[in-house]
Amino acid sequence: MRTRTVQDEAIDALVTPVAAALDMEIVRIRVKSGKKQTVQIMAENSDGTMDVEHCAKLSRALSDVLEEQDPISGEYNLEVSSPGIDRPLTAPAHFERWAGFKAKLELDRLVEGRKKFTGMLAGFEDNSVLIDLPNEDETALIPFEWIADAKLVMTDELIKADLATRQPSDNSGDTP
Structure with a gap:
């Protein structure tokens, strides 16, 4: 990827x-x-x-x-x-770092009749991406090597998280 x-x-x-x-x-x-x-x-x-x-x-x-x-x-x-806010996810660490955020995955093969999946990232474990898919009770494990493309989905939560990283870290009370 x-x-x-x-x-x-x-x-x-x-x-x-x-x-x-x-x-x-x-x-x-x-x-x-x-x-x-x-x-x-x-x-x-x-x-x-x-x-x-x-x-x-x-x-x-x-x-x-x-x-x-x-x-x-x-x-x-x-x-x-820069990768941008709706960044590509290209390494196992990216799936860990962005757990809790919505992502789109495209696979290089069919799984349950489809190649594209969108859901909430739940981390990375045993060479697999963990993702919570809509209408599924259990977290799906998708082998990392099956992923052809992956990226974050622009959501309000992602925008808030991005803005929080851009805020000055000096909270000394000097506000305009």
């Missing part, structure tokens, strides 16, 4: 150590074709935040490595961004 193609994986191998040295995690890599290819890299700091300055810092560091190693044939644009 973090990568889809061999080219994505080659780029991932180059950029992950660079991001780690900056205390950042690569969330997803996609190379989009077109007249000029676009290398999209989503990343976040270890605390889950990512602002414009961090994107610029990572972009500069990745540009140097990508220019030197040249894993992309032809010209390309490098696009570094």
Whole structure:
């Protein structure tokens, strides 16, 4: 899910150590074709935040490595961004971190006649995503390797949680 193609994986191998040295995690890599290819890299700091300055810092560091190693044939644009509020979930830790929030999962195979599931994340256990699905009494366990795509669903609760992380942590009473 973090990568889809061999080219994505080659780029991932180059950029992950660079991001780690900056205390950042690569969330997803996609190379989009077109007249000029676009290398999209989503990343976040270890605390889950990512602002414009961090994107610029990572972009500069990745540009140097990508220019030197040249894993992309032809010209390309490098696009570094945060995962956003309705972020993709691409690693087991993401399912743990976002437990209690609504998510959409798309599988690479049919399960009970369907590939798409939406429900409340309940964590990650034994290489499986735990998700509470509507009209089901028990928590479903979906093997992580079956997931082709996963992302959070925009809800009021998610917006509130996102806003809470953006609030200044200094509660010294200095309010405007």
